[in-house]
Amino acid sequence: MDHFDHFDHFERELARMMRDTQETTPFEPRHRTRLRSGVLARRRVRTAQKAVGSALAVAGIGLGFFLLPHDQVDNRPQAPLPVPAVSPTLPTATPTRTPDTPPSETASPTATQTTGSPATPGSTPTGSSATASSDPTTSDTAPPPSGTGTANSSSGRSTSSSTTTTPPATETSASGAPTGSG
Amino acid sequence: MEQSRAEGFDGFVAARWSALFHLACLLVGGDRHRAEDLLQEAMVKLWFAWPRIAEEAPEPYVRKILARAAARSARRRWWGERPVEQLPDRAEVDDVSAAVAERSRLEAALAQLPPAQRAAVVLRYYQDLPDKQVAEVLGCPVGTARSHASRGVARLRRILGDVIESVG
Numbered sequence: 285m286d287h288f289d290h291f292d293h294f295e296r297e298l299a300r301m302m303r304d305t306q307e308t309t310p311f312e313p314r315h316r317t318r319l320r321s322g323v324l325a326r327r328r329v330r331t332a333q334k335a336v337g338s339a340l341a342v343a344g345i346g347l348g349f350f351l352l353p354h355d356q357v358d359n360r361p362q363a364p365l366p367v368p369a370v371s372p373t374l375p376t377a378t379p380t381r382t383p384d385t386p387p388s389e390t391a392s393p394t395a396t397q398t399t400g401s402p403a404t405p406g407s408t409p410t411g412s413s414a415t416a417s418s419d420p421t422t423s424d425t426a427p428p429p430s431g432t433g434t435a436n437s438s439s440g441r442s443t444s445s446s447t448t449t450t451p452p453a454t455e456t457s458a459s460g461a462p463t464g465s466g
Numbered sequence: 467m468e469q470s471r472a473e474g475f476d477g478f479v480a481a482r483w484s485a486l487f488h489l490a491c492l493l494v495g496g497d498r499h500r501a502e503d504l505l506q507e508a509m510v511k512l513w514f515a516w517p518r519i520a521e522e523a524p525e526p527y528v529r530k531i532l533a534r535a536a537a538r539s540a541r542r543r544w545w546g547e548r549p550v551e552q553l554p555d556r557a558e559v560d561d562v563s564a565a566v567a568e569r570s571r572l573e574a575a576l577a578q579l580p581p582a583q584r585a586a587v588v589l590r591y592y593q594d595l596p597d598k599q600v601a602e603v604l605g606c607p608v609g610t611a612r613s614h615a616s617r618g619v620a621r622l623r624r625i626l627g628d629v630i631e632s633v634g
Contacts, residue, residue, distance in 0.1 A: 302592040305569035311483035322510040
């Protein structure tokens with residue numbers, strides 16, 4: 285050994301004493317018997333540890349599956365919430381889209397489907413608001429045309445009720461008021 | 467499969483039992499019962515690791531188990547070992563042979579060392595391991611292993627100084 289050359293006299297004698305004092309100790313049958321019993325005991329311990337570990341793992345997974353759906357239900361967004369956020373934009377969006385006449389054609393069938401009775405023109409503003417709240421997927425496109433469509437088709441009667449919504453309606457309301465009074 | 471495993475394991479244990487028992491004796495400071503317990507525990511662990519250890523190096527594996535268990539024994543205090551100023555049982559040279567007397571002196575001197583220092587000294591001077599391998603076996607930094615070995619040798623030099631000078 286390389287490091288053995290660096291030993292001083294005491295260290296070399298210490299190493300020699302450690303080697304020379306080794307006595308012969310045979311591997312006796314009692315050692316073998318004790319070793320086998322030790323192996324069996326350790327095998328039992330390891331089996332028990334595996335069983336406990338598996339039980340704990342199954343219990344943990346079961347507990348996780350039990351708690352996980354509750355968290356998802358709590359965090360899920362509720363369906364009616366986006367609809368009121370869109371519906372107040374209905375009056376402000378109508379002036380920008382009033383020059384577009386084609387949406388009035390597409391929106392009129394939805395109004396007729398929701399109201400169901402086209403005979404009463406006075407009920408169409410309420411019918412249009414009902415369609416905006418009940419259909420959340422088409423709330424961006426469908427409600428404003430339906431409102432404009434009814435406003436254009438029956439301007440004479442709807443202006444009296446919604447004077448603050450549309451700028452063109454204010455002009456008609458200004459002209460309609462004298463006619464109503466005179 | 468199991469039969470060949472048992473045969474290989476039994477062959478290794480029968481061939482190396484004496485040397486490993488002497489190593490265990492040195493590591494625990496000469497306590498035969500404690501050394502046998504330590505070796506039995508190491509052999510039980512070796513049995514379960516035998517399929518992956520047998521082809522590589524089973525003896526260094528056992529040596530690592532023995533050394534770490536002996537170095538940890540300070541925390542466990544199984545047998546209440548305490549260092550003393552006077553050697554507990556000095557062998558009488560007139561009654562026993564010189565080899566037995568020398569072994570008794572050596573084991574009594576090793577018993578006075580702390581377990582970590584004793585393990586480092588035994589690995590360094592009996593197993594001829596360099597500092598790096600001593601540190602690897604003990605699971606500590608190289609500087610720590612070197613410090614343990616040097617302090618242990620310095621203490622043994624004070625205890626066995628007169629004996630070794632007379633031998634040399």
